[in-house]
Amino acid sequence: MADVEVLEGWRVNTLVEYRKSPILTLGNALIGQPADSIEELHDQFSASEMKDLAEDRTAYATTFTFGSRYELNARFDLLGSWTATRLSGTDSSAGVIGSGISGYEYTYYAQINGKALLMDRGITTVSVRVFDGDRLDSYRLQLNGRYPVQPGLRLNPILQLEYQDADQSSDLVRFVPRLRLDYTWGPLIFDLDVAGEVLESTSGARPDEIGYSLLVGVRYSF
Numbered sequence: 001m002a003d004v005e006v007l008e009g010w011r012v013n014t015l016v017e018y019r020k021s022p023i024l025t026l027g028n029a030l031i032g033q034p035a036d037s038i039e040e041l042h043d044q045f046s047a048s049e050m051k052d053l054a055e056d057r058t059a060y061a062t063t064f065t066f067g068s069r070y071e072l073n074a075r076f077d078l079l080g081s082w083t084a085t086r087l088s089g090t091d092s093s094a095g096v097i098g099s100g101i102s103g104y105e106y107t108y109y110a111q112i113n114g115k116a117l118l119m120d121r122g123i124t125t126v127s128v129r130v131f132d133g134d135r136l137d138s139y140r141l142q143l144n145g146r147y148p149v150q151p152g153l154r155l156n157p158i159l160q161l162e163y164q165d166a167d168q169s170s171d172l173v174r175f176v177p178r179l180r181l182d183y184t185w186g187p188l189i190f191d192l193d194v195a196g197e198v199l200e201s202t203s204g205a206r207p208d209e210i211g212y213s214l215l216v217g218v219r220y221s222f
Contacts, residue, residue: 021061029053032096
């Protein structure tokens with residue numbers, strides 16, 4: 001990965017990555033097999049056979065990323081990136097059918113950050129993400145803010161709207177309002193994370209869904 005400042009206030013970065021996906025471990029041999037553990041799978045296959053199965057279930061991922069960041073002024077900066085990813089195929093063995101090589105899938109991302117727009121020392125972010133995949137395209141708009149409402153207390157509201165255009169299933173609209181809050185009291189940090197989710201099918205082929213989540217936690221900083 002390379003990160004270079006090409007002009008004052010303008011930085012670019014690139015990444016080229018070639019790796020196994022998922023990370024190659026003996027546990028990959030369990031993929032597609034009616035066994036719950038390596039020990040149970042060992043009753044059917046030898047150690048060398050399990051190693052071969054693990055390699056057969058593991059693909060190679062190729063990723064190219066180009067990103068840029070530009071500081072417009074003291075209050076605004078822009079970020080953008082382009083990513084291309086491709087997975088190799090996997091081999092068929094032991095009753096598990098391998099997968100074919102996928103074409104490249106592309107992600108386009110743009111973000112603008114504003115400082116002290118709604119509150120001193122607060123940061124407001126607007127981002128757009130477009131994913132162009134083999135079987136799914138998606139378009140996401142997200143509004144994000146981090147605001148220190150008082151000493152020790154930070155508020156992080158998030159609004160996310162996403163449209164998913166799938167080739168072989170119903171298109172979906174996804175709306176997620178979320179509120180994160182953390183309060184620092186000495187070495188303790190109290191966290192609250194509340195989120196809702198609304199999924200709506202544009203064709204009516206599947207029922208609409210409404211869900212929520214609540215997370216409360218305490219962290220100790222030492």
